[in-house]
Amino acid sequence: MSRFGWFVSAVVLASIAVATEAHAATTSPIPSLSAMASLAPLKGAVVEKVPGISMKDEGLAGTTRWRDFIAATSRGYCLADSGNDGTTLYDSYRRYSTMTNGDLDLVRFVEKDGKASLERTRVHFVDNALVPDVVGRSSVGLVEVAKSEAGAVYAYRDGSEVVLVMKGVESGLEGRKVSAGASQFSSTSCSFGMARLDGAAGAVGQFRGTLPSRGTGKDKVTPRFLVDASVSKLARDKAPMLAVRVRVEDGQR
Secondary structure (H helix, E strand, O other): OOHHHHHHHHHHHHHHHHHEEEOOOEEEEHHHOOEOOOOEEOOOOEHHHOOOEEEOOOEEEOOEEEEEEEEOHHHOEEEEEOOOOOOEEEOEEEEEOOOOOEEEEEEEEEEEOOEEEEEEEEEEEOOOOOOOEEEEEEEEEOEEEEEEOOEEEEEEEEOOEEEEEEEOEEEEEOEOOOOOOOOOEEEEOOOEEEEEEEOOOOOEEEEEEEOOOEOOHHHOEOOEEEEEEEEEOOOOOOOOEEEEEEEEEOOOO
């Protein structure tokens, strides 16, 4: 390669180094993460009285009835479905009378005074029903597992899985055991995102999002951030370890 070629390569590598800011991975023993408590029954509760969710009047499309449920996103609430097709967070959810039985969670993510928590209220729909039964409520204190200019990344345990929670997320990749052909992607239309990982060694996951734009005119860029998470267990480790690393990349002009 010519001297000019070496010079160009060096400039390209230098620009890549400047464009991407990677934070060292932080590690946390998985047993040190708080565990989501079991659902406490809410006897006599009806969905109309559950804080954080509103139920709209029925609609009709042909012979199919439907009803919308709206989460109070301004207060940190969101509707969550963690089925085999990946964790999805909704600001609203439409239930059709042709649907079969299933669960839906109303989750609330709160950050205050340097602490964070997640509350979960579960409702259950029987076949063809448009009004669910309220099953119960549980909550957990979240553990901060990484922090950068993109914000704090939190985690907790839910059964055999580790759940990551972060504000400003657009989408994610999960690393859990699902049925063949199922999606491993998570998505959100709320102010925060969630992604689930199997708590055993070998699981990997990721969050993606954007930061506020910098500069003006031709110099305006929109940085992106990536959060990489993995579970490992070396011979010296007494328990599986969760490693989380945040990368911030300059966006395209």
